[in-house]
Amino acid sequence: MLVLGIESSCDETGVALVQGEGPGVPRLLAHALHSQVEMHQAYGGVVPELASRDHIRRVLPLAEAVLAEARRSLREVDVVAYTRGPGLAGALLVGAGVACALGAALRKPVLGVHHLEGHLLSPFLSQDPPEFPFIALLVSGGHTQLMQVDGVGRYALLGETIDDAAGEAFDKSAKLLGLGYPGGPALSRLAQQGDARAFKLPRPLLHSGDLDFSFAGLKTAVLTQVHKLGDALDARKADLAASTEAAIVEVLVRKSLMALDRNALGRIVVAGGVGANRRLREQLDAACAQRGVRVHYPELALCTDNGAMIALAATMRLQAGVQQPTTSYAFDVKPRWPLQALASA
Incomplete structure (x- = not known):
């Protein structure tokens, strides 16, 4: 089974090709990604209309590049998967529209994927893939959640943010420090x-x-x-960045350990853009090593939004028999879509 995945939920256009091989972990054949960071820097954040227009320009050339790298043709694709939500409505519509148009032209089925499920399952493409069940810490610019994951599509929400997400706290704090956009990575670099x-x-x-x-x-x-601090901010900026990062990471680590203890599980997956944070990885690794707990992360290149995680999630859902693709090419998107809703779908 060959699955072409398209990601266009926000400010990154991603396309990937994943090969499903029986009951085993799917294999990533090729992926390509275009980030809109430089385009949005002038505005200090993502401009939805510009993001949507850029997805239109990028998605087909990226698909061609992926197919060429994998030495496969469109005719060999069995399923076209796309991000159905959550995300920016206009951006989601681009990926959904292109995927369904491709499916109709090729007479191949399509499958809409939950963006966060893609993040949650992305460590299965790493050199050290996890096994079910596990605790998942989904931590990004828009989401901070702890889930118990018993299998594909079997998710129980344990806790989530009641206001800002962790990535949002990184970005907003960075803006207060005058670090520009994207703020989270800049704050982490300064914190060192x-x-x-x-x-x-x-x-x-x-x-x-x-x-x-x-x-x-x-x-x-x-x-x-x-x-x-006033005028003294520049001299203390690195200290304030480090103190901010330390506060966010301590909460994430302590809550994650609490989730592991309460659910008597010995494995945790960390996914989402903040999962690439060096301090988070170091402190969680150290704390889990003391408890004999295994920690799994996506490869660094797959921490941010990407097409590989969408193709992977689609393939794993198909292999597990929890969802079937469709040849109905009328599509919709879900800008707001709780991950736990998949468990009852």
Whole structure:
């Protein structure tokens, strides 16, 4: 089974080709990605209309490049998969429209995929793929969730953010520090030069007793420190960045360990853009090693949005028999779509 995957939920256009090989883990044959970061930098954030237009320009050339790299033709594709949601409505419509048009032209079925399920399953393409069941920490610019994952399509929500996501806290704090867009990676790089103990920033909900997150108060605390520092901010910017990163990471690690303990599981998957954060990986690895817990991450190139995770999720859903593709090419998208809704679909 050969699956072509298209990702267009926000500001990255991704296309990939995945080969399903019986009951085994699918194999990534080729993938290509175009990031819109440079285009959106002038605006300090993603402009939805510009994102949609750029997806239109990029998706077919990327598909051609992927097919050429894999030495396959469109006629060999068995299923065309695309991101159905969540994401920016206009951007999602581009990928869905192209996928369904390709399916109709080739007379091949199509399958809409949940963006977060793609992230959650992406470590299966790594050199150290996980096994079910496991705890999943989905942590990105738009989502921070802890899930119990018992199999493909079998997801139970354990906790989530009640306001800002962790990636959002990184980006907003970076903006307060004048680090530009995209802020999260810039803040993390600067943090490596600073003292994480320099500022006592809050760890919201750290002792709440539940598995929910909150990062809006941390952003406010960073803003307060910026105002207090005034003209001295430049001299202390690295310290404030390091202290901010430390606060976010401590909450993520502590809540993840709590989820593992409460559900008596010995394996955790970390997925989403923030999963590439160096401090998060170091601290979670160290804490889990002490407990004999296995930690799995996507390959660094697959932490951000990409077509490989969409093709993979489609292939694994088809292999598990939890979803069938369709030859009805009338499509819709779901800009808001809770991952746990898949469990009852």
